Each structure stands twice: as C-alpha cells, then as structure tokens.
Amino acid sequence: MTPLTALLSIMFFPAGLTLILSGMLYEWADRKLVARFQNRIGPRWFQPLADTIKLLTKEEIKPQGLNYILFYGLPIVALTGALTAALYAPVLGLPPIYSFPGDLIVTLYLLSLLTMCTGLAGWNGSSRFSVIGATRSFTQLFAYEAPFLLALLGPAMAANSWVIKDVGVYAQTHWMIFTQPVGFIIALIGLMGKLELPPFDAPEAETEIVAGALTEYSGRGLALFHIGKSVELVVAISLVTAFYLGGIGNPFLFLLKTSVILLMMAMLQSILTRLRIDQTVGMWWRFGALLALLQFLVMVLLKGWLA
Amino acid sequence: MTTEAYLQRAGEILAPFAKGTNNPESNRLDVQIAASDLPAAASALTDASWGYLAAITGMDHGAEANELEALYHFCEGSAVTTLRVRLPRVDCPEIPSVSGMIPVASFFERELGEMLGVTVVDTPDASRLFLPDDWPDRVYPLRQGFKPEQAASIQPNKTPEPSKAGNKFIVPIGPQHPALKEPGHFEFTVDGEIITGARMRLGYVHRGIEKATEERNWIQNLYLLERICGICSHTHTSAYSQGVEKLAQVEVPHRALAIRELVAGLERIHSHLLWLGVVAHEAGFDTLFMYSWRDRETVMNLLEELTGNRVNYSICVLGGVKHDIVAEHSASIHKALDFLEERIRYYLDIVTSDTTFLQRTRGVGTMTHAEAIRFGALGPTARASGVTRDIRLDAPYGAYKRFPVSLITDERGDLEARFVVRMKELLVTCFTIRTIVDNMPSGEIAVRFPRKIPAGETVSRVEAPRGEAFYYIKSGGGESPLRLHIRTPSLCNWTSVINKAVGHQLADAPMLIAGMDPCFSCNDRMVTVRRKDDMKTLSWSELREYGIKKYGQKK
Numbered sequence: 001m002t003p004l005t006a007l008l009s010i011m012f013f014p015a016g017l018t019l020i021l022s023g024m025l026y027e028w029a030d031r032k033l034v035a036r037f038q039n040r041i042g043p044r045w046f047q048p049l050a051d052t053i054k055l056l057t058k059e060e061i062k063p064q065g066l067n068y069i070l071f072y073g074l075p076i077v078a079l080t081g082a083l084t085a086a087l088y089a090p091v092l093g094l095p096p097i098y099s100f101p102g103d104l105i106v107t108l109y110l111l112s113l114l115t116m117c118t119g120l121a122g123w124n125g126s127s128r129f130s131v132i133g134a135t136r137s138f139t140q141l142f143a144y145e146a147p148f149l150l151a152l153l154g155p156a157m158a159a160n161s162w163v164i165k166d167v168g169v170y171a172q173t174h175w176m177i178f179t180q181p182v183g184f185i186i187a188l189i190g191l192m193g194k195l196e197l198p199p200f201d202a203p204e205a206e207t208e209i210v211a212g213a214l215t216e217y218s219g220r221g222l223a224l225f226h227i228g229k230s231v232e233l234v235v236a237i238s239l240v241t242a243f244y245l246g247g248i249g250n251p252f253l254f255l256l257k258t259s260v261i262l263l264m265m266a267m268l269q270s271i272l273t274r275l276r277i278d279q280t281v282g283m284w285w286r287f288g289a290l291l292a293l294l295q296f297l298v299m300v301l302l303k304g305w306l307a
Numbered sequence: 308m309t310t311e312a313y314l315q316r317a318g319e320i321l322a323p324f325a326k327g328t329n330n331p332e333s334n335r336l337d338v339q340i341a342a343s344d345l346p347a348a349a350s351a352l353t354d355a356s357w358g359y360l361a362a363i364t365g366m367d368h369g370a371e372a373n374e375l376e377a378l379y380h381f382c383e384g385s386a387v388t389t390l391r392v393r394l395p396r397v398d399c400p401e402i403p404s405v406s407g408m409i410p411v412a413s414f415f416e417r418e419l420g421e422m423l424g425v426t427v428v429d430t431p432d433a434s435r436l437f438l439p440d441d442w443p444d445r446v447y448p449l450r451q452g453f454k455p456e457q458a459a460s461i462q463p464n465k466t467p468e469p470s471k472a473g474n475k476f477i478v479p480i481g482p483q484h485p486a487l488k489e490p491g492h493f494e495f496t497v498d499g500e501i502i503t504g505a506r507m508r509l510g511y512v513h514r515g516i517e518k519a520t521e522e523r524n525w526i527q528n529l530y531l532l533e534r535i536c537g538i539c540s541h542t543h544t545s546a547y548s549q550g551v552e553k554l555a556q557v558e559v560p561h562r563a564l565a566i567r568e569l570v571a572g573l574e575r576i577h578s579h580l581l582w583l584g585v586v587a588h589e590a591g592f593d594t595l596f597m598y599s600w601r602d603r604e605t606v607m608n609l610l611e612e613l614t615g616n617r618v619n620y621s622i623c624v625l626g627g628v629k630h631d632i633v634a635e636h637s638a639s640i641h642k643a644l645d646f647l648e649e650r651i652r653y654y655l656d657i658v659t660s661d662t663t664f665l666q667r668t669r670g671v672g673t674m675t676h677a678e679a680i681r682f683g684a685l686g687p688t689a690r691a692s693g694v695t696r697d698i699r700l701d702a703p704y705g706a707y708k709r710f711p712v713s714l715i716t717d718e719r720g721d722l723e724a725r726f727v728v729r730m731k732e733l734l735v736t737c738f739t740i741r742t743i744v745d746n747m748p749s750g751e752i753a754v755r756f757p758r759k760i761p762a763g764e765t766v767s768r769v770e771a772p773r774g775e776a777f778y779y780i781k782s783g784g785g786e787s788p789l790r791l792h793i794r795t796p797s798l799c800n801w802t803s804v805i806n807k808a809v810g811h812q813l814a815d816a817p818m819l820i821a822g823m824d825p826c827f828s829c830n831d832r833m834v835t836v837r838r839k840d841d842m843k844t845l846s847w848s849e850l851r852e853y854g855i856k857k858y859g860q861k862k
Contacts, residue, residue, distance in 0.1 A: 037594060038593060038594045038597040038598070039597050039598060039601055040597055128476065128477070128478050128479070129478075132478065132497075132500075132813070135499075198591060198593075199591065199663060201591060202814065205591060205814065206485040206486075207485055207486035207588065207589045207591070207817040208480075208486065208813055208814055208816065208817055209478075209813075210484065210485055270593075270594045271594065272592075272663045273587075273590050273591055273592040273661070273663040273664040273666070273667055274590060274591020274592070274667075274814075275663070275666070276500075276666075276667070276812055276814040276815070277500060277812075277814065278500065278812065279666055
C-alpha cells in the first residue's frame with residue numbers, strides 16, 4: 001500500500017470522513033430510538049451534524065491554570081485513537097484494510113484511548129466537577145475493561161487467531177452468539193460502559209457533576225471528543241457484530257445486524273436507572289468479570305479436551 | 308385529646324414561666340414570657356412532647372410602642388400555643404436560641420436575625436439565609452421604618468470573598484446547576500465519593516413578598532401571594548383567604564369550600580407527578596421522568612378547563628371562589644381521573660418493583676420516626692417515616708370535615724417510602740375528588756367581603772403537597788395587613804436533608820435534596836437589591852448596541 005492510498009484511507013474511507021459521518025448517523029439513530037422509547041419525538045436526522053458544526057464554529061473558552069498542551073492535545077489524540085482503531089476493524093462489514101498478528105489487542109487498547117484522554121482532560125481541569133468526573137471515568141474503565149477484553153478474546157480463542165480479519169472470517173460460519181451467549185451479553189453491556197451510556201453514565205451524571213470530565217470543554221475540543229465518541233460507537237459495534245453475529249460479510253446485512261445491536265442498547269438505556277459508581281464497579285467485578293472468566297475457562301478446557 | 312385538653316395541658320406546662328396568658332381564639336393559647344425563660348419554656352414543651360415548633364414570627368410594633376416581638380408558634384393537632392417574647396426596639400436586642408433542643412429553629416432564627424435585627428444568642432449559624440451577601444449591615448427590611456424604595460438607594464456591602472476551603476474538597480451544587488430547577492446553593496464536603504459535610508444557602512429567588520403585603524390591600528395580596536410558588540399556588544391563596552375570612556368573621560359557603568378542596572386535590576396530583584419526574588431525572592431514569600410529566604398534562608389541562616389557568620388558577624377570592632364547577636365539568640373530571648388513577652397505580656408498581664431504580668432508593672436517606680420528629684419534618688417526608696402529621700386530618704379546615712381524606716404513612720423512612728407515600732396519597736386524593744364532584748353541596752359560591760378587616764390576629768394552617776403551610780396574619784383594622792408571616796414546608800424539611808446527607812454517596816445528594824420535594828421560591832420571599840451605581844437598566848436598543856460593541860471589538 002502506497003503512502004497516498006494509506007493517507008486516503010485514513011482521511012476518507014473507511015476511516016476519516018466516512019466513519020465520522022456514519023458515527024453521526026448511529027448517534028442519531030440512538031438518540032431517536034431513546035426518544036421514541038421515552039415518548040418524545042427526538043431529533044431530526046441531521047441533528048448530530050448540526051451540533052458538531054455549531055460546536056466547531058463556537059468560541060473555545062480557555063480556562064485558566066491548565067496545561068494547555070494537554071488541553072488542546074487530548075481531544076486530538078482521542079479522535080485519532082478512535083479513527084486509527086477503525087483501520088483494523090471490519091467497519092460496514094468490509095474486511096479491515098490493515099491487519100497484522102495481534103491487531104485485536106492493539107485495537108482494544110486504541111478504543112480505550114478515548115476514555116483515557118477524557119479522564120486526563122478531567123484531571124487537567126481546575127473544576128471540581130471535572131476532577132470527580134475523571135476519577136469516575138477511570139474507576140469505570142477498570143471495572144468494564146477486563147470483562148470486555150475477555151468477551152472479545154472468547155471468539156478469538158475459538159477462531160485460533162488474534163487477528164481481527166481471521167476471527168471475522170471464521171465467524172462467517174460460526175455464529176458465536178449461540179456458542180458463547182455470556183460473552184455476547186458482556187460485550188454488549190461493556191460497550192455501553194465504554195461509551196458511558198446510561199445506566200453507566202455516572203462519569204457524566206449531569207444532576208451531580210454537570211458534564212463530568214468534559215465540564216470545562218467548549219467549542220472545538222468538545223466537538224472532537226464528541227466525534228471521537230461516535231466513531232468509537234461505530235468501531236466497537238462493528239467489532240461485536242463481526243465477532244458474535246456472523247462475521248465479515250454483506251455490508252447491507254451487516255448494517256442490519258448493527259442496527260439490531262443499537263436497538264438493544266437504546267432499549268437498555270431507556271429502561272435502566274443510572275448506577276452509582278460503586279454499584280457499577282460492584283456489578284462488573286461481582287458478576288461481569290466472574291462470568292466472563294468462567295466462560296473463558298470453559299473454552300480453554302473444551303479446547304484442550306477436543307484437541 | 309381534644310383541642311381544649313391540649314391547650315389546658317400546654318397552659319399547665321408553661322405555668323411556671325407565664326407572665327400572662329390569653330385565649331385569642333378557641334384553638335389558640337398565647338403565653339407571655341420573658342426572653343430569659345424562652346429556652347426553659349421551649350424545652351418544657353419539647354420534653355412533654357407537646358407539639359412541634361411551627362414557626363417563629365418576628366414583629367415590629369413601631370416607634371410608638373417601641374417594642375419588637377417574637378412569636379414562637381407550637382402546634383399540636385389543631386391547637387396552637389404561642390410563646391410571645393417582647394424585646395426592646397434597639398439595634399440588636401438579644402434573645403436566647405432554642406436550636407439546641409429544636410434543630411429546625413436554626414432556620415427560623417437566622418430569618419429573625421436578618422429581617423428584624425434580633426441577635427439570637429448561641430444560635431448554631433448566624434449567617435444570612437435569605438438576604439443577599441451584599442445587603443448592608445444594620446438595615447432590617449421587616450422593621451417598620453424600612454420602605455422598599457429605600458432598597459434602591461442603600462449602598463451595598465462589598466460581596467464577601469468566598470471562604471477558603473482549606474484542604475477540604477468541596478463540591479458546590481448551585482446556585483446554577485443541572486440538578487436544581489430553581490436556584491439554591493449547597494456545599495458538600497466530600498472524601499472521595501462520600502459526603503462528610505453539608506451546608507446550604509437560600510435567598511436567590513427572594514422577592515420581598517412579606518414586606519410587600521404590608522403595602523397592598525387585602526384583595527391585592529391574594530394575587531401577590533398566589534405567585535409565591537408556581538406549583539402550590541392554590542395552597543397559598545387558600546391559606547390566606549381562610550385566615551382573612553376568619554379575621555373578618557365571614558362565613559364562606561359550603562360549595563365554595565368544596566371547590567377549594569377539589570382544586571387543592573388536583574394541585575396535589577400535579578405537584579406529586581412533577582416531583583416523581585424530577586426525582587426520576589435526578590436518579591438518571593429519564594424514561595420515568597418523561598412519562599410522568601406527559602401524564603401530568605392531563606391534570607394541567609383539567610385545571611385549565613375548570614379555572615382558565617394551568618398554574619396560577621386564581622380560583623380563590625376572599626369570601627368564596629371565582630368559578631363554579633357545574634355538571635358538565637364532572638364528566639371530564641371523572642374521565643381524567645380514570646386515566647390518572649390507572650397511571651398512578653402503574654407508577655406505584657414501578658417505584659416498588661423496578662430493580663435498578665430500587666438500588667437508588669431503597670435504604671437511601673433513611674430517617675427514623677424519632678429523627679423525623681426531632682428535625683421537625685413535615686408532609687410526605689415526615690409521613691414516610693411514620694409521623695402521623697397531616698393538617699387535613701389533625702385540624703380539618705375548609706371542607707375537609709365533610710370530605711375527609713385518609714392518612715397514608717409508611718414506617719421505612721427511606722426514599723422508596725417517600726415514593727410510596729406520595730403515590731398512595733394521590734390515589735386517596737383521586738377518590739376524594741370523585742366524592743366531592745358527586746356530592747357537591749348546593750348554594751352560592753361566594754359572599755360579599757368587606758374592604759376593611761377588623762383588628763386582630765390569626766393563624767391559618769393548610770396542608771400543601773409538601774407539608775404544612777403556616778400563615779400568621781395580623782390586621783390593624785385597615786385595608787392592608789400589619790404583618791403577614793409565611794412559613795412554607797420546605798424550610799422545615801431542609802434540616803433533615805442537611806443532616807441525613809452526611810455519610811451518603813455524592814450521587815445520592817441530588818436525590819436526597821429532591822426527595823423532600825424542595826420548593827425554593829416558597830422559601831425565599833423577601834428582597835431584591837438594586838445597586839446604586841454599578842447596575843443600570845438597559846433598553847432593548849441599548850442592549851443591542853452594547854452587544855455589538857462588546858463582540859465587535861474582537862474582530
């Protein structure tokens with residue numbers, strides 16, 4: 001692959017512009033679904049785009065007493081991390097354009113970059129809401145990260161590969177939602193924790209800590225974080241779909257499958273009450289991590305026995 | 308015990324301190340005591356478990372009498388015992404504090420101190436509660452000589468520097484915060500996620516209503532008082548009309564009283580459904596919030612149909628009500644109630660069975676029966692802790708004798724119990740409204756009312772959706788009141804929130820605040836400061852020009 005095509009693929013397709021736009025579309029679908037569940041009308045289809053354009057044109061307020069390299073750098077790193085992860089993920093059901101042994105682990109770390117950046121941005125802030133939000137972001141990261149990782153390693157174990165592409169191909173013939181149902185549920189809920197969607201929105205619980213770690217962000221910085229989040233939504237949903245719901249394949253069918261996952265997430269968002277941060281951690285370590293570990297063990301044993 | 312027996316018992320308890328007693332009304336006992344005897348008298352009443360401190364009314368009798376007076380109203384059932392303490396009309400007369408035995412008195416004493424310039428000795432917190440920080444020292448708005456116009460010309464104090472937090476980590480909630488629908492200020496000291504201390508400050512929506520009533524006539528005040536609160540507007544007009552009617556010795560027709568109770572019932576439904584939505588939102592359960600507010604529209608529309616207004620219904624007039632409720636209305640009331648009853652049952656089911664919601668409410672903020680009594684909690688907040696206090700039953704007013712409600716209590720005292728009590732209360736209210744509609748007494752809806760009210764004073768108590776609203780009204784025989792004092796239920800319930808917040812998670816704080824259904828605009832009623840020099844009124848075009856100038860300079 002020449003540098004030019006690499007640049008094009010990062011800037012436009014499948015990462016870059018395409019991904020940002022589809023991220024906005026997913027975000028709209030999520031907001032609209034939640035709104036309909038809550039008996040509201042919900043936004044029009046271009047609302048996330050309009051929000052982003054508005055934020056980008058707004059004045060960026062520069063709080064006093066911060067490290068400005070971090071303040072301006074973190075949103076860019078966060079977005080870059082999410083976009084880079086897309087290069088290794090089967091976005092829209094297409095085979096990932098880059099692939100190397102162990103890219104699954106790298107992708108998962110790139111996906112955590114956004115949360116790390118959000119947390120650091122909060123720590124860097126001078127607002128007390130940011131600091132509490134950052135603490136909660138990190139606490140939550142430690143809660144869901146391990147089970148989520150295990151839930152995605154399950155299919156990789158089954159496929160005997162740590163390459164996303166290979167797992168995706170293997171999954172075409174093996175619907176792992178049936179063989180590893182626990183893993184699928186944990187991956188789905190972990191996804192919601194990763195994206196800080198209700199009921200895991202304690203890090204940005206508006207009735208307690210306003211906007212959490214991002215309280216002091218406005219304008220461009222906030223817009224970049226938001227875009228990063230929508231991109232992450234697409235990438236992570238694609239990963240879960242490819243691993244558990246029939247792998248890489250027909251883009252149209254793939255879109256349908258991701259929509260089903262989105263629908264389930266929207267439903268969970270509207271019927272659950274926000275968990276306190278201690279309840280979130282308790283839930284993940286008492287049930288999530290143990291169940292994921294148990295399934296992982298069963299897989300290891302079965303594999304050994306079959307071999 | 309009957310009211311007479313209660314009053315007799317109070318008389319016996321207070322006999323050692325009394326310098327003079329008087330029975331101004333059949334349910335009231337006035338006991339004159341010396342300032343130095345106040346703590347002893349208050350603790351005698353508290354030790355004998357005689358009632359609770361409902362309010363402290365401060366009064367200035369003017370330069371001629373050269374006297375201030377503080378009235379400590381204790382209530383038990385429909386009996387009201389008032390300890391009257393006379394004070395010299397000097398700059399800072401001293402009165403001992405009763406907050407030691409009655410924690411809720413702390414708020415009343417702060418109000419007394421800032422409004423009338425009385426120094427309360429040994430009060431736990433003498434800082435300002437309602438008046439702005441830059442309000443000048445030694446200017447007391449409720450003293451007779453003070454005219455509201457003066458507020459425009461007084462030189463403000465410098466706004467004090469915010470206190471240094473030291474090495475504590477304080478999370479400020481308010482005055483502007485997404486959790487608060489009205490401005491208030493709370494400081495939560497936290498250790499990680501655990502609250503270790505709480506403080507509060509009110510007064511951000513202070514409008515000087517008590518002072519303003521003294522300058523308006525009896526009729527005008529009705530419309531002013533209706534605007535104390537946007538949620539329980541009818542509570543205030545009915546408490547006020549009831550008191551003034553008692554002073555004027557006007558007999559209000561039964562039909563009017565029944566209509567007042569009916570509107571009060573609808574108001575309770577709209578208030579509790581609003582509250583349900585707010586607390587659900589604080590808990591992060593927005594679906595319940597959206598649903599309950601959607602259903603609340605039914606009762607709002609019904610109120611509009613009956614009275615012409617959704618919020619300030621303006622149905623009470625002195626001597627009766629403004630609009631009749633006729634046969635055509637009864638069908639739409641029944642229809643709306645059918646829908647609401649079904650929804651309320653559904654919400655009652657949700658708040659007692661939804662697992663994730665229960666995680667946030669069950670066992671959170673538990674207040675025991677003894678604590679509720681000690682903190683002076685009122686209304687559903689107290690009833691959820693098993694306290695059987697409800698003015699509609701203890702001292703039935705208006706039509707409540709004819710159309711009684713049943714008492715709803717719960718023993719658990721946590722947030723869940725408060726949900727259960729409020730939702731069950733709504734079912735009872737729906738039932739009562741149906742009874743009223745079906746058995747509406749016939750007759751006039753209003754009688755003629757005099758412009759001037761004979762001299763005298765009275766106490767009027769009404770059960771608002773949030774608890775007891777207490778009105779003290781004093782007439783000098785003229786066209787406007789000499790003194791009108793209002794104590795709303797929210798003010799009493801704060802003590803429980805501030806005390807119970809310690810030890811909870813920060814995430815529970817907004818729910819604890821909302822759990823007692825606070826109403827800031829009810830609390831704050833008195834003053835605005837217009838600065839002399841540094842603030843001016845801009846016209847629209849001036850404002851536009853200012854904006855163009857300010858933002859134009861950047862380019």
